Amino acid sequence: xxxxxxxxxxxxxxxxxxxxxxxxxxxxxxxxxxxxxxxxxxxxxxxxxxxx
Numbered sequence: 001x002x003x004x005x006x007x008x009x010x011x012x013x014x015x016x017x018x019x020x021x022x023x024x025x026x027x028x029x030x031x032x033x034x035x036x037x038x039x040x041x042x043x044x045x046x047x048x049x050x051x052x
Contacts, residue, residue: 011042021049 034044
């Protein structure tokens with residue numbers, strides 16, 4: 001991987017997923033997103049939801 005100079009916090013990524021909002025499902029998704037973000041020296045900073 002090539003090292004690239006960049007500004008602090010240059011990316012904001014939004015992810016959408018349909019699921020039943022249980023504690024287990026939300027925790028699992030949060031852990032997965034955090035692991036992916038960390039692999040790019042990033043961090044997951046929370047979640048939210050939309051209703052109809």
